[in-house]
Every structure is written in C-alpha cells, then in structure tokens.
Amino acid sequence: MIPAPDPVFSSVVQFAQTSMLLSPELASRAQFGWTISVHILFASLSIGLAPFIVYFTWKDVTSDEESYTRLREFWIKVFAVGFVMGTVTGIPMSFQFGTNFPQFAEAAGEMIGGPLAFEAKMAFFLEAVFLGVLLFGRERVSDRTYILSSVLTGAGAWLSGFWILVVNAWMQTPRGFELVQRNGMEIARLTDPIAAFFTPRMPWMYVHMMNASVIAVTLAVAGIAAYMIWRNRESKAWNTALRMAVVLLLISAPLQAIHGDAYGRHVAETQEQKFAAMEAHYDTGQADLHLIAIPKSFDALTDPRTDNLFTISLPAVGSFLASGGDFQAEVTGLHEYDDNPPVALVFWSFRAMVGLGFLFIGLALWGGNLLRQGKLRESTRYLQTMMLASPLGFVALLTGWYVTEIGRQPWVIQDVLKTNDAVSTTLTGAEATGTLVAFVVLYIALLTAFGFVLKWMIEGELERMGVRKREESGRPRMPWVKGDD
Amino acid sequence: MTSLLIPVDAYLVESLPTVWFGVVMFSLAMYVALDGMDFGIGMLYATRDDHDRETLLSAFGPIWDANEVWIVAFGTTLLAAFPAVYSRLLSEHYLLAIAIVMALLMRGVAPELREQRDEPEWHRRCDQLFVFGSTVTPLLLGTLVGSWIFGTAVFSLPSLLTGVGLVALCLTSGAAFLAAKTSGPLADDMVRFGTLSTAAYLGGVVVLLAVVYWLNPANVRALLVTLPAAAVVLASVGFGLGGIAAARQGRHKLWFGTTFGLSFLLVGLVATLLYPTIYPASGLTIDAVVVSPLALNLTTILGLPVLLLVLWYFKFLYGTFAGPVDGEGYST
Numbered sequence: 001m002i003p004a005p006d007p008v009f010s011s012v013v014q015f016a017q018t019s020m021l022l023s024p025e026l027a028s029r030a031q032f033g034w035t036i037s038v039h040i041l042f043a044s045l046s047i048g049l050a051p052f053i054v055y056f057t058w059k060d061v062t063s064d065e066e067s068y069t070r071l072r073e074f075w076i077k078v079f080a081v082g083f084v085m086g087t088v089t090g091i092p093m094s095f096q097f098g099t100n101f102p103q104f105a106e107a108a109g110e111m112i113g114g115p116l117a118f119e120a121k122m123a124f125f126l127e128a129v130f131l132g133v134l135l136f137g138r139e140r141v142s143d144r145t146y147i148l149s150s151v152l153t154g155a156g157a158w159l160s161g162f163w164i165l166v167v168n169a170w171m172q173t174p175r176g177f178e179l180v181q182r183n184g185m186e187i188a189r190l191t192d193p194i195a196a197f198f199t200p201r202m203p204w205m206y207v208h209m210m211n212a213s214v215i216a217v218t219l220a221v222a223g224i225a226a227y228m229i230w231r232n233r234e235s236k237a238w239n240t241a242l243r244m245a246v247v248l249l250l251i252s253a254p255l256q257a258i259h260g261d262a263y264g265r266h267v268a269e270t271q272e273q274k275f276a277a278m279e280a281h282y283d284t285g286q287a288d289l290h291l292i293a294i295p296k297s298f299d300a301l302t303d304p305r306t307d308n309l310f311t312i313s314l315p316a317v318g319s320f321l322a323s324g325g326d327f328q329a330e331v332t333g334l335h336e337y338d339d340n341p342p343v344a345l346v347f348w349s350f351r352a353m354v355g356l357g358f359l360f361i362g363l364a365l366w367g368g369n370l371l372r373q374g375k376l377r378e379s380t381r382y383l384q385t386m387m388l389a390s391p392l393g394f395v396a397l398l399t400g401w402y403v404t405e406i407g408r409q410p411w412v413i414q415d416v417l418k419t420n421d422a423v424s425t426t427l428t429g430a431e432a433t434g435t436l437v438a439f440v441v442l443y444i445a446l447l448t449a450f451g452f453v454l455k456w457m458i459e460g461e462l463e464r465m466g467v468r469k470r471e472e473s474g475r476p477r478m479p480w481v482k483g484d485d
Numbered sequence: 486m487t488s489l490l491i492p493v494d495a496y497l498v499e500s501l502p503t504v505w506f507g508v509v510m511f512s513l514a515m516y517v518a519l520d521g522m523d524f525g526i527g528m529l530y531a532t533r534d535d536h537d538r539e540t541l542l543s544a545f546g547p548i549w550d551a552n553e554v555w556i557v558a559f560g561t562t563l564l565a566a567f568p569a570v571y572s573r574l575l576s577e578h579y580l581l582a583i584a585i586v587m588a589l590l591m592r593g594v595a596p597e598l599r600e601q602r603d604e605p606e607w608h609r610r611c612d613q614l615f616v617f618g619s620t621v622t623p624l625l626l627g628t629l630v631g632s633w634i635f636g637t638a639v640f641s642l643p644s645l646l647t648g649v650g651l652v653a654l655c656l657t658s659g660a661a662f663l664a665a666k667t668s669g670p671l672a673d674d675m676v677r678f679g680t681l682s683t684a685a686y687l688g689g690v691v692v693l694l695a696v697v698y699w700l701n702p703a704n705v706r707a708l709l710v711t712l713p714a715a716a717v718v719l720a721s722v723g724f725g726l727g728g729i730a731a732a733r734q735g736r737h738k739l740w741f742g743t744t745f746g747l748s749f750l751l752v753g754l755v756a757t758l759l760y761p762t763i764y765p766a767s768g769l770t771i772d773a774v775v776v777s778p779l780a781l782n783l784t785t786i787l788g789l790p791v792l793l794l795v796l797w798y799f800k801f802l803y804g805t806f807a808g809p810v811d812g813e814g815y816s817t
Contacts, residue, residue: 133805
C-alpha cells in the first residue's frame with residue numbers, strides 16, 4: 001500500500017517543481033550564457049594580452065632595459081593564470097554543445113565540428129605547448145626560440161578566436177549547407193566549406209571581437225599601470241606601460257566605433273529581427289535612432305518602448321543607417337514576428353556597449369592630450385579615472401556578445417533551428433538547475449580567486465618598488481584563517 | 486571550386502570513416518597516457534611531504550596544460566566525425582559529463598593558485614583541491630567510457646570498474662614518470678607504489694572482463710573471446726609485468742614507456758569492444774553516424790597534417806623539458 005503523501009512534503013515538492021526549478025531549456029540557456037560569459041573574459045584576456053606579451057618579450061630579450069623584464073614577468077604571469085582559467089572554463093564549453101544542446105550538435109555537427117576540431121588542433125595545442133616554453137623555458141631555449149614562443153603563444157590565441165568565430169558567425173548567417181534527413185532527424189549537410197567558413201558575418205565578427213579584446217586588455221593594463229604610477233610616479237616600467245596603453249587605445253577605440261557603425265548596418269541587412277530588438281522597434285516603418293534613452297519608470301527596464309523612455313532621437317536615422325542612406329526606408333518591426341528575443345536585454349546591452357565605446361574614445365583622447373603635453377604621470381585625476389575604467393572594456397565586450405547571442409533568439413541557428421528544439425530531451429529541470437547552480441558557485445569562486453591573484457601580484461609589485469611594506473608576519477592572514485597556523 | 490580540390494560524393498579512401506574512428510581513439514589514448522600521468526602525479530602528491538611536493542609540481546608545471554588539450558581534441562574530433570555519438574554520449578550521461586569537467590577544473594586551477602601565495606593554510610586548501618580533482622577525474626572519466634562501451638547506465642558495475650581501473654592505470658603512469666624524473670627515496674617510493682598499482686590495474690582488468698563476461702552488457706561477451714580482444718589483454722599483462730621488471734631493475738624510462746603502452750592498450754580494448762559499432766546503447770555503427778564525405782574529406786585534409794604537427798610540438802616540449810626534475814624545476 002502506498003502511504004498517503006504527507007501534505008507538507010508534497011507542497012514542498014510542488015514548490016520545488018513549479019517555482020524553484022527552471023525548465024531544462026531556460027536552465028541550459030542560462031548555464032551556457034553564464035559559463036561562456038566567464039570563459040570569454042579569460043579568452044579575450046589571452047587575445048588582448050598577446051600583443052603586449054610579444055612586445056615585452058621582444059624588448060626584454062633584445063634590449064638591456066630592466067623595466068621590460070619586469071613588465072614581461074608581470075604580464076606573462078597574468079597571462080599564465082588567465083590561460084589556466086581559460087583552459088578550465090573552455091573545456092566545459094567544448095562539451096556543453098553535447099550535454100545541453102545535443103540536437104544542435106547533431107544537426108550542425110558537419111558545420112561546426114570541423115572548425116571546433118581545428119581550433120583544438122591548430123590553435124589550442126599551439127598556445128598550450130608554447131606557453132609551457134614561455135613560462136618555464138627562459139634558460140632552456142635560445143633567445144630567438146624564446147621570442148618565437150611568445151609569438152606562437154599569441155598566434156594560438158588569435159587563431160583560436162578565428163575558428164570559434166567561424167562557428168558563431170555561421171550560426172548568425174548560415175550558408176554552405178543543405179538540410180537532409182539522417183537517423184530520423186533533419187541535419188545540415190556541408191555542401192560548400194568556403195561559403196560555410198567565410199560566412200558574411202565572419203569578417204565583421206573577427207575584427208570587432210579581436211579589437212574588443214585589445215581594448216578590454218588595454219584598459220586593464222592602463223588601469224593597473226595608472227595605479228602603480230599613482231603609488232610611485234617615478235616607476236619607469238609602469239610609465240612605459242601606460243604610454244603604450246594610451247597609444248594603443250587611441251588607435252583601437254575609434255576604430256571600434258567606425259567599424260561598429262558599419263557592422264550595425266550589416267546586422268540590419270542580415271538579421272532584421274535582431275536589429276529591431278536592438279532599437280526596440282516594434283512597428284514596421286520608418287525607424288528613429290535613439291541616441292540616448294533614459295527609462296521613465298521601472299517598466300522601461302524590462303519593456304523599453306518609446307512611450308516608456310525619454311529619448312534623444314534622430315528622426316528616421318535608424319532607417320538611414322539600416323538601409324545605408326535612405327531616410328524613408330522601411331525597417332521591419334518586432335510585431336511582425338510570433339516569437340521575439342527578450343527585447344529589453346538586447347536593447348539595454350546594445351546601449352551599454354555603444355555608450356562605453358564612446359567613453360573609451362573620450363579616455364583615449366584625454367590620455368593622448370596629456371601624453372602630448374608630457375603630463376600623463378602628473379594628472380592624478382586621469383590616473384584615478386583609468387583605475388576606475390579598467391574593467392569596463394570587459395563589460396563592453398560582454399554586453400556586445402549579449403546583443404549578438406540574445407538578439408539571435410529564438411533561433412540558435414538563424415532561421416534554421418530554434419533554441420528550444422535544440423535542448424536535450426533527456427535533461428530534467430532538476431539536473432539542469434542543479435548544474436547551473438553548481439557552475440554559478442564554482443565560477444564565482446574562480447573569479448574571486450583570480451581577483452585575489454591579481455591583488456597579490458599588484459601588492460608584490462608595490463613591495464618590489466618599495467612603496468608598500470611587507471606586513472609583520474611576512475604575509476597577511478587569509479580572511480578565513482582563525483588563530484595561529 | 487571545392488569539388489576540384491576535395492571529392493564531394495565519396496570518401497578520399499573507402500575506409501575513411503574507420504580511419505577517423507581510429508583518430509578519435511588515438512586522441513583518447515593520448516589523453517589517457519599523457520593527462521593520465523598528470524592525474525597519477527596528482528594522486529601520488531597526497532603521499533608526499535612538502536619538499537617532495539615542490540618537486541612533483543615542478544614536474545607537472547610545464548606539461549599538464551598541453552596534455553589536457555587532448556581531451557578537447559578527443560571531444561571535438563568526435564563531434565567533427567560522429568556528431569550523433571558526441572551528442573548522445575554527453576547528453577545521456579549529463580551529470581557525469583558535467584562532473585568530469587568540474588573535477589578537471591579543480592585539478593587545473595589548484596596548483597596554479599597554490600603558487601600565488603606562500604602560506605601554509607592556502608597551500609593546504611589548494612593541495613586538497615589538487616588531489617581531489619586528480620583522483621575524481623579519472624574515476625569519473627573511466628566510468629563514462631565504461632558506460633559508453635558497455636551501453637549501461639552510469640552507475641553499473643562494469644562502468645564503475647572501468648573507472649577504478651583507470652585510476653590504477655593513472656597511478657602507474659604517474660609513478661613511472663616521477664621515477665624516471667627523480668632519484669633517491671622519492672624514486673624508490675614510486676617504484677613501490679607503481680608495482681602495487683600495476684598489479685591492481687591488471688587485477689582490475691581481469692575482474693572487469695570477468696564481470697562483463699558474466700553480465701554480458703551490450704552483447705559484449707562474443708567480442709571478448711575474439712582474437713583482437715584476447716591479444717590486447719595478453720599484451721597488457723605482458724607490458725604490465727615487463728614494466729614491473731624494468732622498474733625493479735632501475736630502468737625507469739623503459740618502465741615509463743611500458744605505461745604509455747598500457748594506456749594505448751586500454752583504449753585499444755575500448756576500440757576493439759566497440760568496432761564496428763560506435764554507440765552500443767543505441768546500436769549505432771560507424772557507417773550510420775559518420776558525417777558526409779565532403780565534411781570528412783575536408784577534416785582529413787585540414788586536420789590530419791595538423792595532428793602530425795601537434796605530435797612534433799609535443800616532441801619539442803618534452804625535449805625542452807627532458808632533464809631530471811627537482812623542487813627548482815627541470816634541470817638542463
């Protein structure tokens with residue numbers, strides 16, 4: 001006989017089933033979104049640091065300037081820790097297509113499997129092997145091999161980005177395939193590899209992402225350098241690093257804005273629905289461009305319609321940009337679609353990215369002006385501003401990806417496969433929610449650890465410069481250590 | 486244009502799907518051999534004092550990350566050649582697959598974090614994480630492979646025994662690598678541990694095979710009594726005993742070579758028990774799930790030469806760090 005269910009217990013179960021557990025689809029999307037968000041921070045750290053590493057290594061080996069040795073050692077260490085974090089967070093990415101989105105992996109296997117395998121074989125191995133040499137081999141290989149190792153490590157990072165973006169660009173603007181039946185499901189069969197690898201989106205995405213990584217890392221380098229100079233204005237090494245960062249930002253920040261403008265037009269041509277979501281454009285017709293949007297109420301945060309916003313808009317300029325010159329052009333509105341992406345996330349992410357992009361141009365021009373006057377190290381206000389701005393490049397990079405990925409919904413492969421058709425059918429809400437929670441906890445711990453490592457490295461550098469005393473016991477206690485150890 | 490360069494309607498050679506089954510298995514074998522050695526180092530780490538631990542970490546430092554990439558090579562090659570198997574293997578063993586990547590994460594970050602701070606409490610926490618990740622990853626990975634080849638649920642006796650067997654194998658190759666790289670009491674201890682773990686591994690394989698013969702999951706019994714399977718098992722016994730003999734004679738590099746052989750033989754056994762099926766739980770064969778000719782030809786032309794280049798990188802890496810190791814790192 002089955003005992004009658006305890007009413008308290010069954011209500012707990014019901015609560016758990018209805019309120020606490022996410023659906024497999026939502027949990028899978030949240031999990032992929034969260035894990036890729038953390039991974040991409042480290043991946044772009046490798047990409048953006050690569051030019052710095054190559055330059056510092058080259059200058060260190062070929063000149064006798066001690067400041068380059070210090071910069072090389074400091075930043076290679078950051079690179080190494082970041083690379084380990086990137087590896088351990090990247091491995092889950094390479095398996096999550098299968099664990100959570102097996103229908104996607106099976107349907108798109110011919111299209112994405114090749115590039116992902118090339119990423120591992122051509123890029124990831126290259127980076128991992130030569131980073132080993134770069135970290136541990138200074139005394140073991142010739143100067144020339146050592147410089148070459150830094151170049152190959154950096155090339156590995158940039159090539160890795162290339163193959164990953166081949167996959168993502170194909171998901172945005174898929175081509176080079178035909179749909180056929182295999183093992184009872186519809187799959188994309190490769191018909192033209194060149195078309196499939198070099199999709200219309202590919203070059204846009206590659207330039208935008210590589211440059212975004214450079215900007216993000218340049219701002220981080222500038223922020224750390226600014227802090228070091230603020231504490232020790234005479235530091236030769238860190239003044240060099242800050243000057244380099246300002247110059248690099250003067251090139252990369254304006255380039256990103258000019259390139260981004262043209263990229264936006266390309267999105268309008270190839271992904272009308274995403275473009276409409278970026279502008280919260282609901283009714284088909286002439287589109288305005290909202291330069292600045294300020295929510296009138298809390299509703300506007302979740303439902304950014306014109307009625308809910310104070311906007312400073314350029315009438316019809318949305319049409320002009322989308323069509324490449326026609327103010328009267330009709331822009332398809334979101335009302336035309338049955339199923340739309342979460343508009344608010346896309347709309348606000350896009351504004352955050354663009355706004356930050358302009359801020360970076362401002363910081364670059366300000367820094368460039370100070371550099372010209374030779375006052376870079378004297379301007380405390382600039383140094384402090386750069387310290388505050390140091391994580392913002394990564395924020396812009398992430399929000400840009402939210403526009404790209406959330407804006408593509410409900411599709412996982414644009415107009416070919418919907419995300420909810422790609423989610424595992426064997427996955428339960430409990431499993432998916434459980435692993436999501438585990439990933440959130442684990443990755444927050446990981447990010448915290450990385451933050452501590454950076455802090456310790458900065459403190460170590462300050463001690464080395466003699467502007468910070470080592471603490472009494474030689475080492476401060478960890479926050480959780482009680483009593484004597 | 487592509488049709489001129491790459492055949493569209495036929496595989497470059499008729500047996501290309503089988504070749505790629507071989508490449509998938511080769512990547513898995515490289516992973517088991519190389520990162521298995523890292524797992525062994527991580528487990529043996531628990532038995533060492535602080536001085537020896539520095540030595541173990543120095544041995545591990547320059548090579549582990551490159552070794553670990555072989556798991557990505559395995560996964561992505563499986564996806565590129567047999568997407569349906571990649572999808573089913575991972576989605577039908579969801580929690581196991583996620584647990585593996587999390588354990589792997591702990592193993593990877595722990596030593597990196599440890600060296601960032603010179604404090605006993607911090608070291609102790611990182612050490613625990615390192616040993617835990619190094620032990621749990623091969624256990625779960627073996628369990629996953631066991632469930633794959635025997636087509637069983639995650640927690641079946643055959644799959645768990647495969648996991649235990651892999652742990653013993655990793656201990657063996659880790660011990661052999663450390664014995665080859667060090668000397669004195671540390672190397673002597675490694676010979677002792679390695680002998681025990683080899684015996685445990687061989688015993689484990691025998692028990693595993695007896696269990697699967699008896700339970701007969703996925704009709705594997707018939708495959709066990711074939712010549713290839715028998716040859717692989719006999720060769721494993723030969724390599725295992727030969728390894729013990731080499732270890733006792735102090736020929737540690739040769740011993741390490743035999744553990745490499747053992748790893749390849751284990752994956753050889755996996756391949757033998759699968760072929761020509763590739764996913765026993767659904768009865769899928771290689772030919773049924775392989776990607777279309779153009780996709781596989783392309784992966785062959787672009788991917789296989791790179792795989793050879795990767796092997797050269799490894800030769801370079803291990804050549805650069807060829808010398809014996811101590812707490813300071815590899816000596817020249």
